Amino acid sequence: MRDRTEIDTLIDLMARLPGLGPRSARRAVLHLIRKRALLLTPLADAMTAVAASARECVNCGNVGTADVCAICADETRSNGLLCVVEDVADLWAMERSNVFKGRYHVLGGTLSALDSIGPDELRIPQLVRRVEDEAISEVILALNATVDGQTTAHYIADQLETRVALTSLAQGVPIGGELDYLDDGTITAALNARRRI
Amino acid sequence: MRDRTEIDTLIDLMARLPGLGPRSARRAVLHLIRKRALLLTPLADAMTAVAASARECVNCGNVGTADVCAICADETRSNGLLCVVEDVADLWAMERSNVFKGRYHVLGGTLSALDSIGPDELRIPQLVRRVEDEAISEVILALNATVDGQTTAHYIADQLETRVALTSLAQGVPIGGELDYLDDGTITAALNARRRI
Numbered sequence: 001m002r003d004r005t006e007i008d009t010l011i012d013l014m015a016r017l018p019g020l021g022p023r024s025a026r027r028a029v030l031h032l033i034r035k036r037a038l039l040l041t042p043l044a045d046a047m048t049a050v051a052a053s054a055r056e057c058v059n060c061g062n063v064g065t066a067d068v069c070a071i072c073a074d075e076t077r078s079n080g081l082l083c084v085v086e087d088v089a090d091l092w093a094m095e096r097s098n099v100f101k102g103r104y105h106v107l108g109g110t111l112s113a114l115d116s117i118g119p120d121e122l123r124i125p126q127l128v129r130r131v132e133d134e135a136i137s138e139v140i141l142a143l144n145a146t147v148d149g150q151t152t153a154h155y156i157a158d159q160l161e162t163r164v165a166l167t168s169l170a171q172g173v174p175i176g177g178e179l180d181y182l183d184d185g186t187i188t189a190a191l192n193a194r195r196r197i
Numbered sequence: 198m199r200d201r202t203e204i205d206t207l208i209d210l211m212a213r214l215p216g217l218g219p220r221s222a223r224r225a226v227l228h229l230i231r232k233r234a235l236l237l238t239p240l241a242d243a244m245t246a247v248a249a250s251a252r253e254c255v256n257c258g259n260v261g262t263a264d265v266c267a268i269c270a271d272e273t274r275s276n277g278l279l280c281v282v283e284d285v286a287d288l289w290a291m292e293r294s295n296v297f298k299g300r301y302h303v304l305g306g307t308l309s310a311l312d313s314i315g316p317d318e319l320r321i322p323q324l325v326r327r328v329e330d331e332a333i334s335e336v337i338l339a340l341n342a343t344v345d346g347q348t349t350a351h352y353i354a355d356q357l358e359t360r361v362a363l364t365s366l367a368q369g370v371p372i373g374g375e376l377d378y379l380d381d382g383t384i385t386a387a388l389n390a391r392r393r394i
Binding site: 027029046063092 | 241286
């Protein structure tokens with residue numbers, strides 16, 4: 001048996017990352033050791049820097065390196081649109097599309113009776129407060145098209161419908177999608193929302 | 198556009214790990230930020246420690262935290278068996294099976310005319326020297342059952358056949374394997390090497 005070394009500790013920690021198991025963690029660690037100067041040391045430094053600087057934006061829940069994130073601090077984005085997403089990953093996905101120029105509100109999950117996640121666990125009270133305090137003309141509910149996501153969207157719509165205009169993302173055939181590979185629900189939604197050409 | 202922050206730097210570096218792409222790197226980084234105390238800080242520390250301590254064993258080519266690795270330093274393992282593997286990952290796989298109690302020699306790859314990797318790039322001269330200098334009675338060629346691995350095995354066999362007994366791993370049906378899922382080559386090898394029960 002080999003003694004437990006720093007290398008074994010690193011493999012165990014890497015194996016706890018999502019998307020890596022024990023085998024891919026070992027492979028990644030060997031790769032890191034081979035690319036020590038190019039990858040391992042920069043990665044260790046970047047992790048130390050992020051551990052010191054990453055924080056949740058007090059306003060929207062995005063992850064950034066300041067108390068108020070770059071999006072909330074950007075004055076050019078205060079155009080009255082507020083996009084509600086489940087998760088920081090969803091916010092990043094919206095930002096990559098580079099088309100939405102308003103602001104965000106990250107819920108931090110979806111309502112779930114099973115996991116006893118209620119509105120107070122989800123930054124929904126903060127959302128209601130932002131709608132009251134900020135000059136918001138439209139709230140876009142960009143929640144995932146899952147049962148939990150849509151349940152949460154309905155709950156938020158109930159809370160906000162008298163105060164602000166509410167919209168949700170369109171549902172239909174994804175760009176590049178082939179009908180033969182789509183599920184019945186998507187085809188039904190696309191058919192119901194069909195548009196005149 | 199978001200400014201480039203430490204978080205973006207970390208995502209870019211993580212995406213260069215084998216087995217992670219841009220999407221899974223983002224997911225891993227968000228996970229790390231959420232588990233800062235439990236995972237991100239320990240991982241940064243472990244990487245810093247490995248960057249400082251990891252080195253190649255001067256004797257066998259294994260990766261460890263000393264100039265001579267734990268296996269080469271272990272006196273109980275000097276039983277005359279030397280197992281030749283392509284890669285440190287293969288050495289670790291052999292060690293996990295916990296059945297081989299001799300020593301190893303890591304080639305660091307396979308012969309490849311295309312990538313202009315010859316014997317001198319592969320620690321083959323060191324292998325010949327070890328066979329001459331150490332009291333080795335048998336060399337086990339545990340190279341991968343690929344074309345490159347077997348070419349390399351033949352080359353090493355040519356170099357060593359007059360000096361030491363040479364063996365290779367058995368080929369056949371893997372434990373738990375189903376014939377219907379095995380390739381023709383494996384079935385042929387298993388049939389040719391059939392044993393009386």
